[in-house]
Amino acid sequence: MGDVADLIRRQEYPVHVDYNGWALQDFDDTQVPVPFPEGFESDTFLTARPGRLDFCSAGHTHTASLTVEVWDGEPAVPAGEWDETALAGIVCSSGRLRARGMAAGPMPEAIALSDGPGVWTVRVVCTGREAACAQTQHGVVHGVERYIAQFWPNA
Template sequence: MALLVREEALDVSVSFNSFAFQESDDSLVPVPYAQAYERGGFLTQHARRIDVYSGAHTHDAEVRVRVWGTEPETGGGPWDKQDEVDFESATGDVAIWSTVHGRLPDLISLGAPGRWRVRVSCSGRAEAKRVSEQEGVAYGVEKYVVDFWLQR
């Protein structure tokens, strides 16, 4: 059974259907967010960066980040989307980026540099899109669970 090392809940400002997880030291990111951003795919992996394509254009998503000692189980759904990618961190710290707001104030501490595996799970995509288009900015309708674990 995987050991949960840390967990935090964040509100992430999504704009232009996008946000990203990026190595905290921007000088170590060859192509920083939002350069080479690709619309439409759920997750896009870049060197020291993961782009997330959201279901809604402009809204605040609820993002729960969990850091594990080993690979966690995949339960907890149902999910609209779920995917995994690799992520390399030179510092052990990850920043969150938004297209309009730039670097957000929250910092995710992985606890160690290294090669990580990341699973991103999402629900509420269609409802966030509907609320954003018909009622205005959706708050916490689209929900993410982001699991990081160190590859051995």
């Protein structure tokens, strides 16, 4: 086994954020004991819960840009300056996630991690928070707040 992780998949998704919150949740809702947004904590950038990852956005209502990377091992932190960075774990029984807004509900795209159940570590970095906070006070903005989520299997 080498020291360098290989990128398996990289895909971008628009995420509809409302009330400063959104989540990545197991595509199979029956595997999520407490579905989003129940229990959402608006003061923490990333909160891991069974079957879901909750995100607190700096903007009230907007479309954020989410890049999901799936790796075969722990990757390096993405280059750049980040407003927030966090590590968490998630058990994904379906092998797929779906982004969800607070009021907007589930987004149509499935975010594939693997062909089946797995336990994943995720590193999330975010930029554009200050601009999103300021600009969403004057209207809906798109792609100002940007997230990169790097998933890799737990060893």
